Amino acid sequence: MPEIERKFKVETLPRDLLGPGSEIRQGYLSLEPVEIRLRARDDARELTVKSLGGLRRVEVALPLTPEQFDELWPLVTAFVEKSRHLVELADAVAEVDVYGGTLSELIVVEVEFASEEEAASFAPPDWFGEEITEDNRFRNAALALAGKPPA
Amino acid sequence: MPEIERKFKVETLPRDLLGPGSEIRQGYLSLEPVEIRLRARDDARELTVKSLGGLRRVEVALPLTPEQFDELWPLVTAFVEKSRHLVELADAVAEVDVYGGTLSELIVVEVEFASEEEAASFAPPDWFGEEITEDNRFRNAALALAGKPPA
Numbered sequence: 001m002p003e004i005e006r007k008f009k010v011e012t013l014p015r016d017l018l019g020p021g022s023e024i025r026q027g028y029l030s031l032e033p034v035e036i037r038l039r040a041r042d043d044a045r046e047l048t049v050k051s052l053g054g055l056r057r058v059e060v061a062l063p064l065t066p067e068q069f070d071e072l073w074p075l076v077t078a079f080v081e082k083s084r085h086l087v088e089l090a091d092a093v094a095e096v097d098v099y100g101g102t103l104s105e106l107i108v109v110e111v112e113f114a115s116e117e118e119a120a121s122f123a124p125p126d127w128f129g130e131e132i133t134e135d136n137r138f139r140n141a142a143l144a145l146a147g148k149p150p151a
Numbered sequence: 152m153p154e155i156e157r158k159f160k161v162e163t164l165p166r167d168l169l170g171p172g173s174e175i176r177q178g179y180l181s182l183e184p185v186e187i188r189l190r191a192r193d194d195a196r197e198l199t200v201k202s203l204g205g206l207r208r209v210e211v212a213l214p215l216t217p218e219q220f221d222e223l224w225p226l227v228t229a230f231v232e233k234s235r236h237l238v239e240l241a242d243a244v245a246e247v248d249v250y251g252g253t254l255s256e257l258i259v260v261e262v263e264f265a266s267e268e269e270a271a272s273f274a275p276p277d278w279f280g281e282e283i284t285e286d287n288r289f290r291n292a293a294l295a296l297a298g299k300p301p302a
Contacts, residue, residue, distance in 0.1 A: 030181035
């Protein structure tokens with residue numbers, strides 16, 4: 001099921017909006033032609049296989065034990081760390097990702113919609129910056145590999 | 152735990168030795184730097200992540216449901232099919248792999264040992280052919296990608 005999402009940079013984060021976040025660490029065992037990702041989110045661990053293109057997109061997530069995750073993590077060639085915060089908007093829930101490590105100072109917000117119409121009529125709050133929905137340089141795999149795009 | 156194995160070609164298979172075999176189909180989502188393999192063996196399905204080199208070899212196998220396997224299989228770029236037969240030898244158990252598809256007529260036998268000494272003192276039966284333990288062209292991933300090596 002394809003996700004309908006819009007994605008924006010955040011230049012000035014309204015920190016009072018943010019409750020406690022989830023700590024996410026995700027790294028890549030393969031980037032192409034199939035993306036194979038390890039992800040630790042708080043206490044949960046998983047391996048996800050994602051196809052990148054093609055008519056029918058595939059995504060399968062497999063749970064990992066902490067031991068399996070720790071055994072596989074050294075095989076990762078590129079990774080990102082971020083904390084994820086949910087923010088209630090008037091008509092949607094935003095996911096704010098505050099990146100850490102070499103990407104620190106990068107903040108991105110994503111909003112998911114139920115339909116194309118809903119996505120089109122969405123009015124971003126003031127604190128949303130430049131829209132980057134179509135900018136592949138802000139995909140996690142690209143950030144992990146190439147770092148933060150120049151402003 | 153590294154496996155201690157010796158591997159041989161089989162030119163003339165003593166078919167009366169073989170009982171019914173397991174049907175194995177394995178394909179690769181990634182070959183390098185990390186090998187990520189899907190395998191169906193009879194009714195079991197799994198995804199295995201294997202490091203190829205390095206001091207410490209890593210291998211993690213994750214069970215898949217038939218649905219997950221079927222969703223992922225189209226992402227495979229290279230695969231092999233074979234039937235595997237166990238054969239009791241005087242002092243060991245041999246695994247005979249009879250390849251199918253484009254590799255048909257290739258038959259390989261592998262014997263696993265508990266120690267280097269046991270491996271060194273193993274006397275191959277008459278029907279074992281050329282030893283290919285060190286010949287990387289006979290690894291499954293290589294066979295999947297490049298086909299049967301010339302005789």
